[in-house]
Amino acid sequence: MKVAPFSYHDPENLPKGLELLAGLEHARLLAGGQSLVPYLAFRMQRCDHLIDLNGVSALSGIHEQDGRLVIGAMTRQREIASSPLVSQHCPIAQDALHLIGHIATRTRGTLGGSLSNMDPSAELFGVSALHDATFHVQSVRGGRDIAVADWAETFMKPAIAADEMLTSVSWLPWPKGHGHAFLEFSKRHHDYAIVAAGALMTVDADRRINRAAIMVIGCGIAPTRLIGAEALVLGQRGSSELFAEAAHEVATLAAFPDLFAHQGYPRRFVSADYRRQLGLVLARRAMESAYAQSISIQKRH
Amino acid sequence: MDQFVMESDPPAKRETIPDLRRTFPLKVNGEPRVVTVEPRVTLADVLRDHLGLTGTHIGCAHGVCGACTVLMNGQAVRSCLMFAVQARGAEITTVEGLVKDEALHPLQEAFRAHHALQCGFCTPGFLMTLIDFLGSNPDPTEEEIRQGLTGSLCRCTGYQNIIRATLAAAKVMRSETMEVAHD
Numbered sequence: 001m002k003v004a005p006f007s008y009h010d011p012e013n014l015p016k017g018l019e020l021l022a023g024l025e026h027a028r029l030l031a032g033g034q035s036l037v038p039y040l041a042f043r044m045q046r047c048d049h050l051i052d053l054n055g056v057s058a059l060s061g062i063h064e065q066d067g068r069l070v071i072g073a074m075t076r077q078r079e080i081a082s083s084p085l086v087s088q089h090c091p092i093a094q095d096a097l098h099l100i101g102h103i104a105t106r107t108r109g110t111l112g113g114s115l116s117n118m119d120p121s122a123e124l125f126g127v128s129a130l131h132d133a134t135f136h137v138q139s140v141r142g143g144r145d146i147a148v149a150d151w152a153e154t155f156m157k158p159a160i161a162a163d164e165m166l167t168s169v170s171w172l173p174w175p176k177g178h179g180h181a182f183l184e185f186s187k188r189h190h191d192y193a194i195v196a197a198g199a200l201m202t203v204d205a206d207r208r209i210n211r212a213a214i215m216v217i218g219c220g221i222a223p224t225r226l227i228g229a230e231a232l233v234l235g236q237r238g239s240s241e242l243f244a245e246a247a248h249e250v251a252t253l254a255a256f257p258d259l260f261a262h263q264g265y266p267r268r269f270v271s272a273d274y275r276r277q278l279g280l281v282l283a284r285r286a287m288e289s290a291y292a293q294s295i296s297i298q299k300r301h
Numbered sequence: 302m303d304q305f306v307m308e309s310d311p312p313a314k315r316e317t318i319p320d321l322r323r324t325f326p327l328k329v330n331g332e333p334r335v336v337t338v339e340p341r342v343t344l345a346d347v348l349r350d351h352l353g354l355t356g357t358h359i360g361c362a363h364g365v366c367g368a369c370t371v372l373m374n375g376q377a378v379r380s381c382l383m384f385a386v387q388a389r390g391a392e393i394t395t396v397e398g399l400v401k402d403e404a405l406h407p408l409q410e411a412f413r414a415h416h417a418l419q420c421g422f423c424t425p426g427f428l429m430t431l432i433d434f435l436g437s438n439p440d441p442t443e444e445e446i447r448q449g450l451t452g453s454l455c456r457c458t459g460y461q462n463i464i465r466a467t468l469a470a471a472k473v474m475r476s477e478t479m480e481v482a483h484d
Contacts, residue, residue, distance in 0.1 A: 001362075005321055008340030008386055037343075037382045038363035050340070054387060078376070102452025103433060104370050104377040190451040 031113030073112025089173030092180035129223035131171035152222035179294030197282035238291035247284035325389035330398030347385035367453035377433035396425035411470035419457035
């Protein structure tokens with residue numbers, strides 16, 4: 001089907017974009033468009049005004065600031081996938097990006113678009129959870145920061161007002177040589193993940209884990225950090241038994257939200273038990289892989 | 302594609318339909334063109350219906366099949382997932398732009414030699430994806446080619462020959478690059 005008519009706006013700077021967003025009724029922001037354009041084409045979503053952010057160059061770019069890696073909301077997935085700064089500080093983002101869409105969709109797809117669309121399977125939301133992200137939003141009323149844990153309001157909706165726009169995301173870098181692994185399961189290669197898991201880890205000279213971040217996506221409307229698992233592995237030497245025990249936290253998560261039962265949502269047919277089982281296995285494997293990597297890196301130093 | 306339904310306000314009813322059309326320039330296969338279309342018209346539709354470049358095919362029209370892939374400023378994009386107005390001022394290359402002086406591109410030659418097309422519907426998308434892919438990875442392994450082509454579907458399932466053709470074309474394209482470098 002073809003997209004229903006809309007008025008097109010192409011602000012050349014952020015203040016103009018924010019003004020349009022505040023002033024227009026039934027307006028949508030267009031970032032990379034790799035999800036929004038199909039929604040509009042299927043007429044699952046409609047808008048009277050489309051505000052295209054692709055001309056706002058200030059929203060793109062990757063830089064370091066105050067010990068954090070700051071990425072503009074309109075930065076393309078393709079740019080993040082090849083960025084030396086990301087490779088240095090948040091390499092798991094690049095592990096994940098290779099699983100997101102395809103060459104042609106990564107050319108257009110953006111970080112901010114993915115995070116604002118907030119699909120429960122969005123890998124970059126999971127990466128943001130691992131790197132203790134802060135989301136910066138702006139409106140004509142001013143700007144504010146939102147912690148990654150507070151980003152989700154409900155199924156596919158961030159906790160921001162209608163006149164607010166995600167403008168940048170900052171990730172907390174991990175030290176050079178940390179172990180990282182991102183694993184997912186999907187029906188077809190590079191398709192939406194049903195469940196994915198990611199782990200970051202560092203070890204001391206005695207091979208004991210001294211820092212860990214572990215999360216799963218696809219088990220809720222937002223990524224779930226496995227706080228219990230992180231605490232359990234601290235101070236321990238890694239082993240299959242330890243990681244299996246830690247991953248068990250996925251099985252204890254509250255019943256997965258019925259939000260997946262939204263009308264027409266294809267992955268709604270995947271049962272909660274199946275998600276738990278997948279999450280458990282993938283979390284264990286991600287921990288094993290991240291641990292093995294941090295050990296081998298340490299050997300070389 | 303996710304077929305879920307979002308809860309949102311219905312759009313306001315319009316009394317009259319305003320003229321939303323825009324006129325803008327774009328460069329297609331090196332030629333400057335000017336089009337006047339509504340902003341809701343996709344780049345794929347403009348290429349086919351307004352500029353007569355029917356080499357770009359539309360399979361699924363929602364970004365899954367890859368048949369409509371073209372290059373925008375040298376990078377592969379889905380032309381069905383972009384509004385044409387977003388390509389204003391950009392340089393677009395379609396499959397028609399691969400032919401130079403009536404000679405097929407080495408990638409096209411390799412597709413022909415290795416029987417990498419059957420019905421041919423998906424071929425333009427495969428070719429344009431591979432031009433971008435081989436540009437950044439001129440000497441790929443078979444596995445890398447498979448990864449690079451996950452976004453293109455061939456309903457005739459002729460993937461084996463597409464991969465063979467790609468390996469062969471990469472070799473030819475590398476030697477051509479070397480010749481240019483030696484000149």
